[in-house]
Amino acid sequence: MAETNNNNNTATEMPGEATTNAAATTAERKVSWAKLRRVDSLNMEAGNASWSRTLNLAFQSIGVIYGDIGTSPLYVYASTFPDGIGNNDDILGVLSLIIYTLILVPMIKYVFLVLWANDNGDGGTFALYSLICRYAKVALIPNDQPEDRELSNYRLDTASNQLKRAQKIKEKLEKSKTAKIVLFLATILGTSMVIGDGVLTPCISVLSAVSGIKPLNQDAVVFISIGILIIIFCVQRFGTDKVGYSFAPAICLWFLFISGIGLYNLFKHDLGVLRAFNPKYIVDYFKRNGKKGWISLGGIVLCITGTEAMFADLGHFNVPAIQISFSGIVFPSLLAAYIGQAAYLSKFPDPFYWPTFVVANAAAIIASQAMISGAFAIISQSLSLSCFPRVKVVHTSDKYEGQVYIPEVNYFLMVACVIVTYSFKTTEKIGNAYGIAVVAVMLITTCLVTLIMLMIWKTKIWWIWLFFIIFMSIETIYFSSVLYKFTQGGYLPLAFSLVLMTMMGIWHYTQQQRYLYELKNKVSSSYVRDLSKNENINRLPGIGFLYSELVQGIPPIFPHFISNIPSIHSVIVFVSIKSIPISKVALEERFLFRQVEPREYRIFRCVARYGYKELIEEPKEFERMLVENLKEFIREEHYILETEQMPDNIPHSGLLGARKSSSSSAVHIEEAIEQQITSRVSSSSIQSFNAANNSNRISGGVPVQSAEDEMQFVQRAMDEGVFYLIGEAEVVAKQDSSLVKKMAINYGYPFLRKNFRQGEKSLAIPRTRLLRVGMTYEI
Template sequence: MAERDESRDAEVGDGVHKNLGSKKVSWTTLAAGRTDSLNLEAGRFSRSHSHNSKTSWGRTMSLAFQSIGVIYGDIGTSPLYVYSSTFPDGIKHKDDILGVLSLIIYTIILLPMLKYIFIVLWANDEGDGGTFALYSKICRYAKVSLTPNQQPEDRELSNYRLETPSKQLQRAAKIKEKLEKSKIAKQILFLVTILGTSMVMGDGVLTPSISVLSAVEGINSLSENADVWISIAILIVLFSVQRFGTDKVGFTFAPIVSVWFLFISGIGLYNLFKYEIKVLRAFDPRYIIDYFKRNGKRGWISLGGVLLCITGTEAMFADLGHFNVRAVQISFSTMVFPAILAAYIGQGAYLTRYPGDVSNTFYASIPGKIYWPTFVVAVAAAVIASQAMISGAFAIISQSLSLGCFPRVKVIHTSAKYEGQVYIPEINYILMIACVVVTFAFKTTTKIGNAYGIAVVFVMVITTCMVTLIMLMIWKTKIWKIILFVIIFGLIELLYLSSVLYKFKQGGYLPLAFALILMTIMGIWHYVHTKRYMYEVQHKVSTDSMKNIVNSPNINRVPGIGLLYSELVHGIPPIFPHFVNSIPSIHSVLVFVSVKSLPISKVASEERFMFRQIEPRENMMFRCVVRYGYNDVNEPPTQFERHLVENLIDFIRQGHLMLNAVTTEDGDQTTSIQHSTLFATDFGRGRGSVNSAVHVEELQQENRTLGVSSESMNADNLALPLREAEEVRFVQNALDEGVVYLLGETKVIAKQESSLLNKIVVNYVYDFLRKNFRQGEEVMAVPHSRLLRVGMTYEV
């Protein structure tokens, strides 16, 4: 039934658009177009630009500089621990240094530079990156979302594009068709997405631990336990100041990290020329082959340490929404890439002379005169690296909330300049506790590195898989290029993955345990969220039932505007009759508000609200869809109410402009207008009548003042302007009376005939999560003095 309604909506909308230019439009067709005007309302908005809009070179260079401080702290601090993690038992053969250095060089060239900078960055979703962005991009081109996300009105958004595959590209069409028809494929795609995001969350725990601990280890006089306790103290301070937001220290990030890159590149070049310039032979890939021949299984195991040279690579893509593709490409190519290469080459040159210092390579290779300045900058860079991943973890949870994949938490936007910068108190303290526990339990960067590698390479493999799907279905890339992409990057990442999984017992289990816990929470919440949504779709109130409820003599209309919230986009939610039965009254203006999260990054403000009139018109009841992207900021209640009413009035006026245009074309319109009903203004009872003759006289007097002849103005011609004025005045008066929020407290339980597993998941696990996280009114910051809640039980 819902699908038929949506189809009819689209047909009616298109029909009205076409008929407005013709000479005849019947009142029935126009009324249908007016009341089912969600598509019209969406279509009339202007096209807004996205993150991908052209940016001036000056602005791009400024963003490139800022990105140095936000994105590259993690990959920039990797030289602190890569060699020590690769050679935990010391260097057995001098040429092993060249082999490992060659591995580091080509790993950085192939994965961060070639794969991410030149390919993956272009797979962004309207300028935003990360695993959720890849998933949302795929969902917009194929109906693979587990919850309905492609209603007709969504396709009209300026940054919500659906592309119909051409006949010449049958491959893309076949893949899309198979995905849409396979429920298993949809579930796998969703599970892969939440696995990737869970692994990035694991990075949010491991990055602060390994970065801070590796920096503090530079104090040689401290014992191991002292390093751990100092690191824990720094971590506690770091998480305690998160509530102030990264924007408070914004522009200090880039200069500090830039100084760090200058330090490590300068030290690297100094060591290269002082100790052994011949290490540049490592650019010959044959040293990699010799390394594996010489070390065999031990060389394969050491790949887990080499992998750490590209930690933080995913941040270049995940944090893309703060900048743009060109800015990230410029900053990495001109600053980061040469600096970290110089650092690793310099450390390799130092180790050829002092192989016994491999456990503390970075600090041992620093010239004595600049040791302490380098140490201070290293600690600052490590903190910044931690900050970037913590902020990324907040952003991921925020995206998960928007897609119905995580229990409600309080999201605080800490920056007006960077919309993606958010702070989530609950997640912040969970991460802090996890970081402290990891640091205390593992104590050394080598052990944490075993866990860290799995999280890094898992996300890379998932990104490769999803980008391959995008190349097949959306970009429609030539097949030989796709095969080349999969063979080169897929095989390299699988090789690294096999190596880090070998260290599962030595700490590799940790990110997998994190991921399992997060996936369980996200999967269960999304499963019940989907069931709840489908229940509302199947039990929505019919048109006849709605008329009977509203016209019942036992129902009173009270002054003001009532906003009844529901997740149902099409139709009246089943909670409404329950409200009326519990409290037999309806506000003079009632708006059924559906806050809909779309799988796109942002919705333009002028496209946020969409309205539909609920007939009969004199009841002043509307349906409103409020659309948000996963990176949009929720407005405060007062601002939200003002914008909603402004858009409602605009909707009313646009409808009357359309009616006026049609009236001038259709001579038969007069009879229909004469039978239309003007609205009540008796706010004490909410119903009444209006003396239209008085208003006709007032409008005629106004037109005589303006020089318009009274002969050209009769009651029939004035009906529409009067109707518009009455509706607008009615809504404004209702706003003056106050806005009340109506929230349904729905409890979801499993059906009696459900399986035991389903009952445990729905009745206990989901219910536990719902009770122990924030409620709806807390997330939306609804004023308690204007909140009315009614409970109802859904059996799913």
Template sequence: MFADLGHFSVRDLQISFSTITLPSLLIVYCGQAAYLTKHPEHVGDTFYKSIPDPLYWPTFVVAVAASIIASQAMISGAFSIISQSLTLGCFPRVKVVHTSTEYEGQVYIPEINYMLMIACVAVTIGFRTTENIGHAYGIAIVTVMVITTCMVTLIMLVIWKTNILWIALFCVFFGTIETIYLSSVLYKFFEGGYLPLVFSLILMTIMGIWHYVHQKKYEFEINNKVSKEYIKQLGEDPRINRAPGIGLLYSELVQGIPPIFSHFISSIPSIHSVLVFVSIKKLPISKVTPEERFLFRHVEPREYRMFRCVVRYIIKDFMGTPVEFEQQLVEKLKEFIRHEYFIAEGEAVAVENPPQSSNILINQEKDKGSSRRVVFVEETLNQLNQSCRSSASIQSFNEAKSNNSLSGIVSAAPPILVAEEEIQFVQKVKDEGIIYLLGEAEVIAKSDSSYTKRMIVDYGYNFLRRNFRQGEKVMMIPQTRLLRVGMTFEI
């Protein structure tokens, strides 16, 4: 319910609850109470018995429509909760379809929809009567009220920092009323009230197992990151070749190189001409600008052409097709290379011997912001190209490579020309093809682990991993350009 309310603004909720919901509920409940004072024998079906005969069928239609709307709110709320759990790493991978580009949180999850359908059919067959289902509904609603009071009390204490007297008054007043209501419906536990608790237990078990193993796996990757010395030793290994194209190696790590990389090298002694370690992160914020979506860094040594890329999305963002994702990533990589050389080094080279109009451009750049800087750099690049085209050249990575080993770029050319060559090289290898590198990690418990841990990791987690979506399906990786290497993690 609350996940569904999150689709609307605070003002909308305040107006609708204050002017429509609350007055309507008060009028209905007062009317039913007045009716029961005269007809106490109708307590089992007060709602329909209290309706005047001319308004019975219109009210019946409205009641059915309201139940449909309430079921849709429950379904969309379940989708939102699962989607947010995925962002926090607390639920197995499922397909999330964003149905709206304007409103945040409007999602559809096919797997969860089918599970809800099966659960509804099973509950209907098992309970048979609406009375037993009503018992389950009553316990669920009152429990939600108690949990809400506890959470609001915590928010008042930690976030709002309200006076402790007001907090105590709020907690005692509402907590007492809701606890009395809860005690009055607990006697229906064995008559159907256990249903929401069983569903909650199943869901919490799935989330707990997945989050526990996911966290342990992440800690394993952090503790077993590939060292910088290992990367440098690759340049001295004559068995390592540079394959054409761009390799995208997916990893959860934002810093450091995952251990699956060394496993790739040991299994396939080859590295792509450009290698990018991609980490996709979902952020709990309202907006990520296109300029800040792809964050690049060099992996030293720079001449090996290895990069780290953190791709940042918000919950409602859609990655797009693989072609769109690849195009965006390559373009941002070019901008990163251009920024690294043009801004950090290109201006310094140009300022040492500025052209006649450079002072004007520099002043304009100071006055009008960073957009002028690009114009200045491009004009400087053209002048340097004319002066250095005949006297300087840049040796590409593959030309500098000897004996099939990794080596550095040896060039005495100006930095701006180096950047231009690097950008052209990236475009060239992009045209040769992009390959996705994905580790097929199997997680098992250590031999000395407890029986409970082995049950959770070896059976519970691996069952969920095999029966939910795999990583390549979630990221829509083309099977024809996917390279997977298996690895076993012991936690």
């Protein structure tokens, strides 16, 4: 198909250099490279900020991120010693394990290493996956375009002498289908485990806090906990921003409380527990307890629950803010709390209860809030990569783009929490399940960050081996311990993750097969030309948006529309909503247009590009933005076409130089040329919008006019109305397909589509302007 391949985003500036367009209005649309800077995951700090801003973010992060890890002292020792403390020296061994686990995993691994593996300031499993997808073509849906790499923060260039090794790894990943599938499965497994955290964190945190009321029996504790959980989920619709501004003071009070009590217990009962800083006590602990000591690691690992939240919630803050808040407040408070508990237990081996039930419950509620919000955020990200069925995503904050609320997921989590709390009843059993989810996510993060070190950061190989061996060894040992309690509750997160992975896998696989079918069966280049000769096709006033997954070519649903409804609008735009493997796309770079030949029939293709942290605008705003960018594209296209036809007395090289110059004289030259071009257009060759409507056959296309007239034509078409055309593609497996494929495509995918939101609902398309036509895809 004859098409023009010009990106309408030509107003990008490099430092000391600018690009201007033909018309004065376009010349004014300069996009500063300072705003659209290329950033590196190794150096990005989730946005540059002054020290005062960083300190403010550090304070806010305490309330959002650390509620989970901050409430761990409520249940770590109880989970580690479920049968009581047999030997006082075991307290020193467990305390030593807690101290060095906190130093190695949250402090060294996450705060000083993993946080730098962010994707333009955003963290989490999907951020790591998108970062890898940007460097290597490992995404399972083949919709990459060369133009996408022109986006301001798409490509990351790091200077390194390890380029050859990185290039070899990249080539192996791109050639291996198995590697692509494994990478995708690891990503959705990590995602499923984080969502599982969203179920288990509220259960164990609230149950632990309520258990502090000594007179209550077990049933009363369970029902009070369920009541608190229901309240937590019911207030989610108000948004984290409204509910959470008081979280930071409350969590600061909590950390002050546990550190104060810890120091009091240390000086009051036993200063000797400070000997636990000697790692010799770890060796002695395992020598003394053997297998029992290894099993107890399943309780000790709970001291780092919520560590992944530091990385997952990075997009709301910046790297220095999290480093300051953890190193300066959270880490010393946790050390003081665990040391004080050990000092108390050395004198009073029986379990002890927190003296302030209200503070403990407030902290537990906040801890629950952090992981629930994290589950919302990660599902929102997975939606954009076609890894999760469509759900309604509501932005709850004007200040923080990442704060979202998903009603369907919220109530699903609430029901799951109530069932888990009622079924397990005690923190020990939930802790067995909780540990598996926590450590599994950490293992996946270690593997993905290692791959980033190899391929993107191009770190020296001995640093990479050191990172991988140390943290993989620690996390594998902990993982083996928590797996030992598989039958005692550990099966829960694995079963939960298996269900989620199956659902996400079926959805993503079928979406991939749909895309490949459309790509294989896209309309031939001669279709539109043949259509123009068909006198039975009418042109209707208005603009038609035909939605398609394809980013190239005309989808097979279009001729199906024509065969059922022999009419098309005066302007047709094939719209493809595409997710880019970056968190955000600049508004100036949102739309990519191409024009379908013959030009006079005004059929365009548009790729609307969104980062995985962004949502599509409301219909009116989306229509306005698309049409404004379409008119800009028409202006630039006319400029290029007319300059190619300029007389020889205006040299092309000088003209191109004028377009690249940022001086005012260059703008004057362009304006003069624009006037010459316009004056050459005969008024007799211009037909009005009404004239175009009077010629109501598609064969009566309007000749190509001047840029201003074409733009007016599009604007008048928009004033007549924007109409949405959506194909309802029924997907069925071929007769010779395997049984597993038939089950997934013929039963699993229709079930998910039926029970989740349809396309027009997720796009918020007005029903009065929606036209749907059905079609069957046999894949």
